Amino acid sequence: MIRHTKMRVLSLSVLAALATAGYGQTTPKNMTFSTALKSVAVFRDGFGYYVREGKVKLENGWATTDLVPQAIKGTVRFYTLDKNDKIDQVVIGKENRLDFASPAEIKARLADKVGLKLTVITRSGQRYEGQLAKILDDMLLLRVGDAFTGVPYDSIQTILLTGFPVRIKVTTDSPNKVVGIGVAYLQEGIRWEPSYVLDVHGDTGSLALRASMQNTTEALKDSDVFFVVGSPFVANRGITDMLAPMPVAPPADKDTKPENPVRRAEVEAEEAKRGNVESAAVTREEAGELYYYHKPGLSLANNDVAMISVFEAVVPVSPRFEWNADGEEVSYLVSIQNKSSQPLTTGPVFVLEDGKAIGQENVKYTPANGTAEIRLSRGIGLKVAKTEAEVRRGAPAHVGKTDYIPVFLKGTLTITNYKTTKATVRVTKTARGKVNELSDGGVVKQTQILNGEPNPINDLEWKVDVAPGATKTITYTFETYMSAERAGSPPIPSGNGDVDRG
Structure with missing residues (x-):
């Protein structure tokens, strides 16, 4: 179906041009870019440190991206991958205009933006929205579903990029080169809980740490994930950064508007007051230095919950009994020596002896080469x-x-x-x-x-x-x-x- 405009009727030659255009094969590369999630450090008490990176061809020193991080106030950091380049400013606005001085410049400005979503406003006030399908000699062609709309260049007053609300100014010696840009930030909505399985065989045991992770924010795709032992102090938790709550257009690959981060922060704050927001307890010993368990190449969809194997280690085991002769109770304990190079974070441990379940207890924070004691049950036998x-x-x-x-x-x-x-x-x-x-x-x-x-x-x-x-x-x-x-x-x-x- 070809849609007629009041300004220009699309001819059969346009159809032929579309047929030979290879529509959908052109990758937008100039000025616009999307970031890939490279890594996230997950903290047990409900937030993560995200690092995203992408490459873009600058346009007179400017780039624009579709990422608006819902970050904790004061934690957003944009950076360049080349140490000789610097981020000068980051602007988030309601509109992301493509500037042009005359209709003759439009074709050149849009030449490498085929495939992007645009909003085109004519001098008569008509508004057209769709995906840029083709740059013709006298008009641009927008695709909306299965239909196409042609808008002549000489009728266009304003062109807006849809779904790329963030504009980044880079100070560089070559303002039209390809650069790498990253953004890092703390964000609420991701957490992990540890649990262990210890299978005892005589005087040795196989100790496995699993991380149960709840991801309610960003999808992970072959990302490096770090499960953090310890809890840093974050002064502005519950407060969203000023960059995030600007009223912006929806991202280019989504059809729905993002949730208002200010309202979300208000709801989470109220739930926290009522005790509805869960938070994993961190012992006092773990609140100082931080340790990062590394899990490379992890993929996890948004809102998924997963149990992830973090590490397995063979540890010396010393089973023993304890009798407090002031009373009658005899307890069975298992002592394990942490021979790994990493600490054991506080968490429940399920103990097997030669594959048979004998109990569950909590293991306390144990540094490398330290000894942990697990009190299991009454001393049978x-x-x-x-x-x-x-x-x-x-x-x-x-x-x-x-x-x-x-x-x-x-x-x-x-x-x-x-x-x-x-x-x-x-x-x-x-x-x-x-x-x-x-x-x-x-x-x-x-x-x-x-x-x-x-x-x-x-x-x-x-x-x-x-x-x-x-x-x-x-x-x-x-x-x-x-x-x-x-x-x-x-x-x-x-x-x-x-x-x-x-």
Whole structure:
């Protein structure tokens, strides 16, 4: 279908010209360009640092692009890839005019812009919008769907580029050369959460870090993605940069207007107040230095959610049990030594032992060569028992206004291992008084002196190995001062406890 205009009827020669024009094969190259997303650094608390680049042939030092970054205030940076070129100014306006002094200049100005969307306004006020299909001797040809509209040059008053609202002035020695231009900025709407899988095989384990990423902003296509450990302070989060909210035409490759970034920021701010905006917690240890996990060549559509493998490492594993002998609980722990060159960020770890699920817990931030402990479950397969009895008493001692009697106590801790493998057990106990003897290499980890109290509080610790089917007995003795009124004359009854872990 050929549409007639009031100014010119398109002839059959135009049809022939269209047939031989190779329409759609000409790539716009002069002045206009689109950027490709080269990389994005994703932060756990909901924003990313985007780096986009593109090439363009300058036109008297000017270029125009279709990217209007919805950036956090003050974080937008335009730059040139050649260090000898400089960005002089960036202008975003309602209209992007193609200047011409006379109708005779129009053909030359549009010569390499075939394929771009234009708005053409005539001297009589008529407005035509479409894709530039052909430059003829006396008119330009716009395509709208399957129809074509011819507009003579001598009737044109204004030509606007549609979908390229950003104009960039480059200071360079050659104002019509091809240059590389980049833009980098912080933008809300992308986040990641870490999770680990640890498969234990004896004294080694395979540790895999996965990143669950939610992308609600820009599509990724073979982009370098960096998952960032740590959280920098960003003063203007929630405030959109002045460049972004200008009322501009829709991008060249989209039919809908972009969401108003000012309104979007207002909605997100209100949701954050109500607690509807999720944010991954970052531990205090991670809030200082930043570390970047690198994932090259990642593609992900807008609004997609993906789980991405970040790295796998073989780590030394030391499974052990913990028994706090002040109570009855025995816990099973796995210690892993981070032998990789990168830190472990805080996150949940799902633990398997020879492919069998044994539990899930959180691993805390662990630097390279550090050790992380994962507390998993109750210590199945161990039976523990404890007794503590008076051995003898000493002569009363007068301290201040109170008479005290030294009481000598002996404690016994037993561990029976019903597992088919050796059990390494860390035992802790509190003793109130002066510690005399500790068997099996026991140590006093800490002593606390209390004002007005004759007895210090001692934290005791043992690390023992219990062979399969064997029983280990630990003993300790200590001396405690009891008031004569509390101690009385009879021997102190022995306390005991017995709990079966099997």
